[in-house]
Amino acid sequence: MSGARRLLLFGGIALALWGMSYGLWYAVFSEHQALNGIGASLTAGFVGSAERNSVSAASALSRYREAKYIYDRQVDVHSHWIGLAMVLIVLGIGFDRVGFSKRWRFLLALALFLGAGLFPLGVLLQTLSHGPAPRAIAIAGSALVIASLAGCTIGFARNPASSRE
């Protein structure tokens, strides 16, 4: 088994485990509380309007916005880590069909693995900071994933011949 395949298969299974563990932790310790917070702040916003208390309404809607922003990203991180892990594994299984040299195949696999880890990490970091750095990490990660997937597509098209270990 080539180094590229090994990286994708090991990396993919490890990333899937990481994503599932994160999901389990999130479901047990955070999700229900987050959903309650979203519902409560939205209700408080409209109760504030009903009571003609614009300060309370505005403050509650701001809390809703922040809670929803964090919740959406935390759920996205779980699904993207696992989704990308599955892409790594399925590509790893057939990676020797990519018609590039060994070195290029390894670089492609490395870029895909790094992108699959970095993209959701950048999204998760956005829940801690609204600055440009987390967004830049997420963009860099997704660019790596897309570029390496495009590379794999070209590689598969270049060499349809099957290969064995």
Next chain:
Amino acid sequence: MPVDPHDSRTDSLGKTFDSFAPLSARRLLLLGGIGLILMGMIFGDVFAVFVLHQNAARVGANLAAAAHAALARDARAVTANFQNVGSFLENRGTKVDTHVHMIGFGYLALMLAIVQPWIALPEITKRRLAWMFLFGAGLLPVCVFLIHYVGLDYSPLSTIGWASILADLGGLFVIVATVGYFAGFWKYFRNAERMSVQDDLTVIQETSGRALLAGGLLLILLGFLHGAYYAAADLYKHEDLDYDILVQMSSGAATGDTAAVDAALADYGQLQGEKAVNIAAHAHSIEFGILAMLLAFFQPYVSLHETWKLRWTGVLLCGSVLLPVCVLLELKYGLIAGGLADIGGLLVIVALLAMWAGILRYTGGLDAAAGGAP
């Protein structure tokens, strides 16, 4: 296709093994995995046709009622309507999670089935891990489905009910089984004197397999490109709009401006629709791509005539394109596009069912031949 009764390869322990023997880990994970995917897809299609739109309409109606209650200064009605919104959203969310987790676990089962020969564990351990994986993979979605109905009845915790606790236990079983396989995989590569594994399943020679591999990869790439475009062009705009519209609605209610509230309600419904179709198109394109690539590897096990394999491949790829494209068109063409999207989902289900039947036929032939051997 001819059935090979001596379906034996060289495994990670250097022995010749029966790679698809009855109740072997590979067979359990393959048949169980496709079964999970099929159930998840059928559930998703039923949900899309009979629940999704009706549920969205109820959420919209209760949100409108809450906003109008705020207009009428009725704080109690606001709270009651938002409780209904929360309940409908929980109903919708748990159904989506059931669909997504069942299919996701099915995909993972298929991947683990393919890598079985590289897992340096005794077959009995692999088989036990496969049972544990499939048990957890069934328990989690079923319990997630029940969360809405069981609620917090008899729960020892204040925020998490029994259904959630059992769902988390199912997730834990899946994680433990996957860790076990990962350890076996690690063990194989740590062994300096490891034997080379011979497994023809990873060598795609058939036309149907190559078409599924190429089509799947293209679907994944297109799904990622669409996701990246949506994130760059619309995601942050939609998040800002979500907040702005709610503020408009709330301040309209506070100032007694019924027209502003109604306009904001209409905008909010439109926005939620736009977000939903973009996310659904992105997710389904990638998921169908992964499914097509996985099925490419299992084509040698599909005991159907080559022509029929090609036909089912075409049906699967056609449905895989039709669903995300029509979901995207739903905002413009409404129910016609929605109906076509559901048909796309149905095509994928039928093709998958046909391939599953082909694999069952293969196992039947294999077992019959083995049973008849002296």
